[in-house]
Amino acid sequence: MPLLMCRRAVFGYEGEAAVSALDFEVNSGDYLCVVGENGSGKSTLIKGLLKLLAPLAGSVVYGDGLQPGDIGYLPQQTPAQKDFPAGVYEVVLSGRLGSRGLRPFYSKKDKEMAIENMERLGLTSLANKCYRELSGGQQQRVLLARALCSTRRLLLLDEPVAGLDPIVTGELYSLIKQINDDMGVTVIMVSHDIHSAIKYAKTILHLRSRQAFFGSAQEYAASDIGSKFIGGDSNV
Amino acid sequence: MFDFFIEMFSYSFLARAVIVGLLVSLCASLLGVSLVLKRYSMIGDGLSHVGFGALAVATGLNAAPLAVAVPVVVMAAFLLLRLSESSKIKGDAAIALISTSSLAIGVVVISQTTGMNIDVCNYLFGSILAMSHADVALSVALATTVLVVFALFYNKIFAVTFDEQFARATGVRTGIYNMLIAFLTAITIVLGMRMMGALLISSLIIFPALTSMRTCKTFRSVTVCSAIVSVACYFVGVTLSYAAPKGLPTGASVVMVNILAFGAFCLVFLCKKLLVKKRIRAEV
Incomplete structure (x- = not known):
């Protein structure tokens, strides 16, 4: 049984969908990076996974004995x-x-x-x-x-490296990787930094107001949508 | 010096005012840290105006002032909290709306019943004579409750103040704790407002927190420091109001002492900053 499952889930505010067609699962020990442009529904998804936001359709299922209190959350700074x-x-x-x-x-x-x-x-x-x-x-x-x-089970990180310089960003990424490898903590991270996402994460979820890609980091780098997003990013 | 205090406390109304005032300023300073950090300072101010309206109506109806004002202000606190949380209605405008409305209702009621006399002045700026024996008993009980509840929920209040999102994600029911803070604030304001005055009571909430935030670096030290500052300022303020040759209105005199304390802490902060700068320059 996966740790966390989304089945055709739709999340949004006041009846309006912000992100839809979410169909993926996260297993124990996974390292999932959620990528996508601004406003593609990344933070909305995180709120949904935390059950702070009820799905408008579909469902989020916690498995493997995961309780809502078992999730460690790193929100964006206020x-x-x-x-x-x-x-x-x-x-x-x-x-x-x-x-x-x-x-x-x-x-x-x-x-x-x-x-x-x-x-x-x-x-x-x-x-x-x-x-x-x-x-x-x-x-x-x-x-x-x-x-x-x-x-000790699942960390949800909402853009943990936003606004940090490259050296500190690298340090934080290896720290998160270490937590994932050594402690066996499952990590779900929202990130703008697509290159580090591919380098460190095991699986990638790409959002475009809907689920555009879900699969391993290697598959993503080779895929059409992935190579375009990576290419577009390096031009900036 | 000692004789002076014995003489001062031989007036039973003064002793009552000091007991209730110290408890209320303690409650207000503890809650104030959370309110100021949550950007809820204006709620405190709005509530005191609602309290004025409620007191005026209570006087008009010949009802016990606290028995009317406490539930009304608690309800207003929940309402204001809801308004400031919903993004559609602008919270600050809603607070201004509610506070001026209550002020107007209060003035209309007073003018039709007792007439615009010395009472209005007492409500607005406070009176040291406001506390009757029954009031003191109720005030002490309520203030003690506020203190105990605050101590029991201190850790949760910290978490909800620092990072509501995180607290909610880890299963803390933040809505309840926000309501708890609003509830305790409402009670504190009603208890203190007749002595401090409707226009001045919110200073008890805001000043000590801001003062101690100049120099303290942790939530615990800010809380402890603002409690001490608040109690000390109240005591000095009351003593001054008694000792001044012409007598000073208690509320205003307490606020004046708070202003001085705030200035002093700002000065300490500035000096510290200058010293650090000097040391860095010396090292370079």
Whole structure:
């Protein structure tokens, strides 16, 4: 049973479809990159997969015992966060909240997990720093650590490298790859960076307000739509 | 000095005002951090105007002021929250609409019942004489509830304030916590508004949070710092209002102290920045 399945799913807002004809599955340990132009429905799909948005038609099925709380999510940054006084440790620890239910305070195990994830992503020395004073790459690593605190199974990343310089982008990609390989965490990532997507991801989902391609990264590079998108991108 | 405070607290109305005021400013400062960061500051201001309308109607009907104002303002808080969340109606315009409407209703009701007298002035700018014995009991109970609920849900309030999307994705029911924040804010505003005045009460929510954000770097330190700043400013403000030769309106005097605290923290922040710059220049 796949971890996550979309069956002829349509997602949109207020009855209007933003992305349709979604028919794909994600297995445990997969690394799926969602690509497509602006407004092709990538972020809408992510909201749908998180069940923050009910499908207008079709269905999203979680399999293999996956619960909604088992998904680690790395959202796009909001403007409010840019001047938010929050410590790195506070942010990472808040990833444990979903598993707390109604219990008000964090347990010792939650705190250990937060510390462990900060170590894994090289954030230990920043633990007491203020989130807003970090560089963009460091901020994304903090959010990644928080996402890892909420799951060991599936990470949903919404444009994690947006606005980062090439070196930091490369570092973040290899970090995500490492998480996928070493920890066996399934990764679904939305990305504008088509070259890195092909380099790192196992499977590609191309959206054009509908599902235009779904298959392995090699197949995608060889396909008509894939080579066009890659070619078009390198001209920019 | 000691004698001065003994004399001050020998007036029972002053002792009552200080007890309730300290609790309310504590509640307001804790909630304020979340409200300011969520860009909900204007909701606090809007609610105080709704509170004015509710108090005026309660006086007109000869009803207990808190018993009328608390439910009305809580309802208004939910309404304002809904309005600011829906993107179709512009939230800030809706708040302005509701607050001016309540103000107008309040003034009309007062002019038809008790007449435009000293009462209106007291409602708008606050009066230290506002707290009766029954009010104090209710206020202390409600304020304690607000504090306990805030402490229990502190972690969730942080998560919902910092990143609602993420919190929702991991299964936290953010809608409920937004409503909780609005609910607690409404109660705090009603409790504080007769002493601070409808026009001034929102400063208790906004000032301490902004002040402590000048220098503090984590959510916890901002929360603790704004609680301390708020309580200290209230106490100094009340003392000044009592000690001033001609007497000062409590609300205005508390806000003045808050302004000074804000200025002082800004100055500290600037000095820190200059020092860091100097050190970097020295190292280069």
